[in-house]
Amino acid sequence: MNIKALHFDMKAVIPKLDHALEMIDIFAAQGFNTIILEFEDKFPFEATRGFHHPAAWSKDDFRSLAQHCKERNIEIVPLMQSIGHLDYLLKYPAFQHLRDGGAMGTTYQWCLALEASYELWQKMTDEILEIFPDTKIFHIGADECRMREPCQRCGENKLDFYIKRVARCVEYIQSKNMKAVIWDDVFRKYGIEQFKRLPSGVVCCVWLYREIDWQYLEKIAGMDIELWGASSLQANKNNYVMNPHEIKMDNVDDWGRIHPKYPRFTGHIATLWGRNQCLSPYNTNLTQAVLMTAYSGKTLTDGLIADRKEFINSYGRDFFGVDLDYFTMIRYFNYEPAIAGKVLAELCEKALYHRSIAEILQAFNKMDELLDYMDMCFSNNQASLASYRNGGSPPELTGNWADGVRIAAERCEKLYNDLTPVITRYFYKNQWDELWEQHFAARLEQNQYWGKVIEEAKQKWQHNLQQAAGQTSENLQK
Ligand SMILES: [Zn+2]
Structure with missing residues (x-):
């Protein structure tokens, strides 16, 4: 596997720079060689000045992250959504003219019939590339396009607008000698043959987070396109702070079975969604998922983990320098936090690292x-x-x-x-x-x-x- 990527979703509760750099070192040691950096409203875009989250990083923070990653041979793949997942901008009246369906339309995606929505995407992309001039791969998102949003401008045939817009964004990325990556789900839903309408060379990232659709995998692996896989490392239950872990280890295991079967997959993104949408409650963050990322990094490096209990306990022992029952701890995260709490109390007292x-x-x-x-x-x-x-x-x-x-x-x-x-x-x-x-x-x-x-x-x-x-x-x- 060439690309072993971890998703840094800035929709989440984001770390301050120092803590982020500490986490990057941990992820590098866990086997990741790529960070998918999804900025949302945490990048100080000039093009949308005044509409950033108060916790947004400065450009210097991002430069420090880039430098830190470079020194550890970690590649940064910026992600700038080109279709939907844009509530972080479109929720503001200042951007309502870009909403699909007009001012009273959705805050989720912009209208693809508007030249202005492409222009803004390009400006924001350029600003990102200015801070990350070494970028070789760029992710343009393009997942979960809403095809039924009523809109007088783009009308009924949104799929056509979607393909044309994605193709245009891909061409722009490729014109800068970078590889473009997109999510696969629109093609999964509306026919993977549609994928052929995109410029060649675009990487299709197949995300399957729950049930594995083997038939679909068989079909897409038979096409002449570069594929990446994507697992999800977080689930949300009861809106508690910690996430259930074992259920997502099952998803990591599934991908541990898929990858050796389909060598056409050249990369994998372990996704860590900070929240479902930028207007929904927080879900997870980099730090709280540290044992899940260990599990994922190990799977991406060495393949399917045979004994997860044994792996987690020995990882915990090496990582914290104390021999404790880490597997019980993660098993009870979210379900019975008081039981996890007992292990954590001992850990906080004894941790060497x-x-x-x-x-x-x-x-x-x-x-x-x-x-x-x-x-x-x-x-x-x-x-x-x-x-x-x-x-x-x-x-x-x-x-x-x-x-x-x-x-x-x-x-x-x-x-x-x-x-x-x-x-x-x-x-x-x-x-x-x-x-x-x-x-x-x-x-x-x-x-x-x-x-x-x-x-x-x-x-x-x-x-x-x-x-x-x-x-x-x-x-x-x-
Ligand atoms: Zn429209």
Whole structure:
């Protein structure tokens, strides 16, 4: 495999430069030789000045990243979306004239009938290339094009507009002596023969993250095009902070079986989606996926891993310098964070190397421990609602869950204060606050709601008790 790429999706909670460089060293040691750098609103584009995320990196930060990668023989493949996934720009009224479907249309993709949308893409691409002048391969995205968006300008036949636009972007990239890469899914959906309408030499990146469609693989591997594969290293469950790991190891394993079967694949991208869309909640980030990237890097280098438990435990031992049950830890990320937390507590105490990574994992997992506690309280309250309302919950029950409400509120306040100095050492404060609010703002409101319901349940119980006492004394008097 020539290209062993890891996806650095800047939609995510992004590391500060120093921490990013630390992570690059780790990924290089794990076997990756390429970084797919997806900028979104974290690049200070002149063409869209004033519309960057406050955590955007400076041009000098990107230059430092480029230099650091170069010294470690890591190639950077910039990714600039050419069709959709553009909410980060189109959500602003200043760009509504570019939306597919007009000003009231979608913020997801721009209209491909507009020359201005191509011009902006080209300007942004040029700005990226100015910072990364050594670029040999450039990814133009082009996945998940929405074909049914009603639009007076490009009308019904969007596939035609899509092919022409992709071809034009590919030609532009190729005119600069670079290789162009695109995602495969539009062709998977609308017929891979459409691919022949693109300029030759374009690399088609096949992403299959769940079920493997072997029939499709057989078909596309039979075509005379260069292919890359793509796995996904993150899943999202319950919107917790840590992601379930084992289910994604299954996907890495699947690709460990695909690659030896189809030598036409010359590269692979291990994707790590920081969030599904730039307007959706955060999903994962480079640091929290460090054991998944190890698993993926090893598979890309040496092929399918025979014993994942053995691999993770021995990787953890080498990486942190302590012999612990890392596999149990990752198994319980997201599912039962308190169990993962026990291993992490020991790790943070004993780690000889990469203690900062252990500390970050522990911080995120602590958020999950609290989310798990609150969700446990909430689900008990939900199941008890009818009983609360008819006054059927005795004081020992309502007292218990009233304690839950109080404890949850206290723990939230304490955890935010405890974690802020840890997290902000490696990540930006504004993104840390976003991450915190996405997980806790709604839960804190819900917590208050349950506090009120439980208080009423206590009164209802007392009221029922008094009524019953009244009836008993009436009966006795009779
Ligand atoms: Zn249109």
